[in-house]
Amino acid sequence: SLDGVPAVGSTNPILSWVGAFQSLTDSRTILQEGYNKYRGGLFRVPRFDGWTVYVTSPVLVEELRKAPDDVLSFSEATKKQLQINYTLGRNIHENGYHIPIVRSQLTRSLTPLFPDVRDEIVAAFSDVVPKGVESDWVEVPAMESVMQIICRTSNRIFVGLPKCRDPDYIQLNTSFTLDVVAGAAIINMFPDFLKPIAGRLLTNISKSVQRGINHLRPIIEERRRNLNEYGPDYEGKPNDMLSWLMRAADATEGTVENLTRRILTVNFAAIHTSSTSFTQALYNLATRPEYAAPLREEVDAVVAEMGWTKAAMQKMKKLDSFMKESQRLEGLGIAVMGRLALKDFVFSDGTFIPAGTMVSVAAGPMHHDDDVYANANEFDGFRFANIREEEGQGTKHQMVSTTTEYVSFGHGRHACPGRFFAANELKAMMAHVVSLYDIRFPDNVRPVNTYFATACVPDMKAKVLFRKRQA
């Protein structure tokens, strides 16, 4: 019943397995091939358990965005892709109470909590960058260091000090994403009745959750004692994600295990996404030294006027543009906005999508399309700043703004609720880098990305050279 949607590769059941394998290992080529052939329309690519239909135009992205949740479902797509019942946990799928907290409370708190974010960034960079940086170039393993810094900074706001600096807690949160993604891939290989057993026996997840409980139980219990003794707004009550979750949780969600799973889930959504995004931007700056001076000029001027504040981060338009351009060209998801059709759906061009089909946006090819972005394959760090200059003070081209053409954070009601936090954190980190360091690669060559399934992953092993900023 997907006959109306052209396929990339063979539709023969045996040969489409070869295609399914290729879509794991060479997804970028496959998506680009589909996009080149069927641009403006839809095409399908085989997976081991079915087909994914990709949309390729802003008009179709808009229709995907508008489709009701009970027709094209974000949460059912995520449940299937991540095998949520056996990985993050059934409650995460059934009760997404953390999502409005991330979207509203976290975003509203960015201004008052900025001093904490800044403090953690400064402390984490000074721990991660070797001391010799004062007088010479020093090597910094980029991705590993970025993950440490982002995990610390994010968890300063999720669970506070001193836990955010605990090495075992950091290790747990940076590896939990891989536990979940690898675990989901394993569980997906089993028929439904064996999935719970596969989830328990063949993945690391229960061990990781237990490790998380060991870290968070004493904190949750202490906060609960204080609440009981001194009331809901006791003096010194931490203003962080854990407190917000504890306040919003019902009796079921308020257990130590369920609160721990919730914190792990927020970390799952936050750490690898933000770390890959920052690492790509760092690689772009290290290979394009011509951007250092104008970025530095902007950061120095804005900080001199407004200090290290959230408002200052918002004022740094060149920096915002540089981060957004990195994400446009090398965003983590070359396919985003996955939706599972729960009912039959028909796009306006007449394409019929039967219930049970996965639908997604071919984000990578769209972001590299010359008709959407001039010289789309060129890195133009100030592309969006220049557009904003031309168009006045509008916010449409800020890093956090989503459109039918710019979908790195998705688009519509499920667009990433953490993007305001992420953009603020990533800009504060990059502003710190340009104001304190010069950076480059040992051989001046940008490391190559790898593609796995629909993820674009920066070189995890590359080292960037840091040196104290020269006058």
Ligand code: HEM
């Ligand atoms: C650069 C960093 C990030 C990127 C690129 C990113 C990207 C995305 C994308 C593509 C989606 C799915 C949108 C859709 O399908 O329509 C999403 C959802 C989500 N993100 Fe992010 N994200 C980032 C950082 C964060 C952070 C820091 C948090 C939490 C603090 C977060 C929390 C979430 C949550 C909870 C959802 C699910 C929303 C829902 O269920 O409606 N993300 N993100």
